[in-house]
Amino acid sequence: MKIIKAKLAGLLPGQKSLGSKVFQAGGWSIIQIVITNLLRLASNLILTRYLVPEAFGMMAMIGTLLTAFALFTDIGLSQSITRDKDGEDDHFLRVAWTVQLIRGAAISGFVLLAALGLWVFAPTFAPLDTVYADPHLPLLVAISALTPLLNGAESTAKELTIRRLQNWRFTVIGISAQVLSLIAMVTFVQFSPTVWALLAGMLTVNIFALVASHLFYPGPRMHLARDRDITDRLWQFGKFLMGSSAFTFVAQQADKFILAALLDATTFGLYVIAQIWVMAGQMLISRLMTRVGFPAMSDVMRNRPEELHRLFRKFQNVIDLFCLCTFVLAFLFGSILIQSIYTSEYHTAGSYLSILSLSFLMMRFQPLDSLLINMxxxxxxxxxxxxxxxxxxxxxxxSYNLLGFEGTLLAVAVNTGLTAPYTLTLLRPILGEKQFRFDSFWLAAAVLISGVVYMTV
Known part of the structure; x- marks a missing residue:
């Protein structure tokens, strides 16, 4: 452990403080992901004893809808606070919080309109036996409108903590929230073994995160503030990110919207179970990028831009290792894991997980996208x-019509890698020829492995 810490501390000559921060932030992020996913696994195993697969499919649809409105209105407030020269200024943080609060209220309104639309049109137009046809869905969606309202009221001191790489606070709050969510869901399911137990757990997390953001993160006390110059800066940086986030939602969530209409509710629920495991691994990698890599690169670009290439190469090597190991584990042992811990009606999800594991090979290119935004x-x-x-x-x-559902799983898994050639071309002058050749080799190998996996599963 001392050797690893020494190497990380030596990322920048003469700047051990940043290396130490990166090491600590990465360690706390990994601890949080491991423990929270273990808690999610525990709740998942408990709740599958009470709930049918359709309940998980319905909750996935609600989560997808909330994510849609969140990403379609995302102007990168967190990224702005992390990278802006005034990101630690109290007034800047309060103006950003005011914008965030207004955005949260707007999203809640959109969610309520969506619930109204489902209540009016779903009984007539939704295909039978699909998630959309469930009569409980409109009310569930309406109540879930509380989530963006609570999220919008969270203190922007949380983003200040990201900027400072003080991730231990996120770990404590994240684990505490997951424990409370588990208690709420297990308690609720004893009285009502329905999808409402899952919704109760989600709202518990939101309420706790809101309170903790104002009490536990160091920073200014929030109140409404206006400043045209700061608002313009937030918009100038975030206007393209808003479009990017909207398309990111489509890229990441379109599978659920489309497959919910193509598959029966049970098969869709099994697909969601497989995705839960894939998302657990993706969350670990994504958290390292957003809470360690992005703020560390922002610090370097503000203060020592000549060291960017060296830092990014080191960070990318770590992400490559995580992605490769996660793919191997999910592909070799995913099906065995599903069969070991779930009842027989869920076992089919294991074969879905084997194909979806290919997404980890493509996910290693996401730090390149993050670097573009940081620039x-x-x-x-x-x-x-x-x-x-x-x-x-x-x-x-x-793919569904030509290759069946297995072909669709392959299409979902490799979609992230389709834009990798464009990203590599943009960053080639910055990262150098050696890194470009290595990244290109990784992409070619990932495509080859994807074809082999599809033929053998």
């Missing part, structure tokens, strides 16, 4: 997200 190139981020969104909307129905 302020949000326009290219928009183009990349749009490309992924268009491709997933085309490949899912096409």
């Amino acid at each position: 302020g190139n949000s326009r290219s981020a928009l183009i990349i997200s749009a490309g992924r969104a268009v491709s997933i909307c085309i490949t899912i129905p096409l």
Whole structure:
């Protein structure tokens, strides 16, 4: 452990403080992900004894809807606070909080309109036996409108903590929230073994996160504040990110919207179970990128831009190791795991998980996208997200009709890698020829492995 810490501390010559911060932030992020996913696993195993697969499918649809409105209105407030020169200024944080609060209220209104639309149109137009046809869905969606309202009221001191790489606070709050969620769901399911238990757990997390953000994170006390100059800066940086986030939602969530209409409710629920395990691994990698890599690169770009290439290469090596190991584990042992811990009606999800594990090989290119945003190139981020969104909307129905559901799983898994050549071309002058060749080799190998996996599963 001392050797690893020494190497990380030596990322920048003469700047041991940043290396130490990176090491500690990464360690706390890993601890949080491991423990919270173990708690999620425990709750998942408990709740599958009470709930049918359809309940998980319905909750996945609610989560997808909330994510849709969140990403379609995302102007990158967290990224702005992390990278802006005034990101630690109290007034800047309060103006950002005011914008965030207004955005949360707007999202809640959109969710209520969606619930109204489902209540009016779903009984007539929704295909039978699908999630959309469930009569409980409109009310569930309406109550879930509390989530963006609570999220919007969270203190922007949380983003200040990300900027400072003080991730131990996130770990304590994240684990505490997950414990409370588990208690709430297990308690609720004893009285009502329905999807309402899952919704109760989600709202418990939201309420706790709101209170903790104002009490536990160091920073200014929040109140409404206006400043045209700061608002303009937030918009100038975030306007392309808003489009990028919207397309990112389509790229990441279109599978659920489309498959919910193509598959019966039981098969869709099994697909969601497989995705839960994939998302657990993706969350670990994504958390390292957003809470360690992004703020560390922001610090370097503000103070020592000549060291960017060296830091990024070190960080990318760590992500590559995580992605490769996660793919191997999910592919070799995913099906065995599903069969070991779930009842027989869930075992089919194991074969889905084996194919979806390919997504980890493609996910290693996401730090490159993050680097573009850190450089302020949000326009290219928009183009990349749009490309992924268009491709997933085309490949899912096409693969489903030509190759069956297994072909659709393959299309979902490899979609992230389709824009990698464009990203590599943009960053080639910055990262150098050696890194470009290595990244290109990884992409070619991932495509080859994907074909082999599809033929053998």
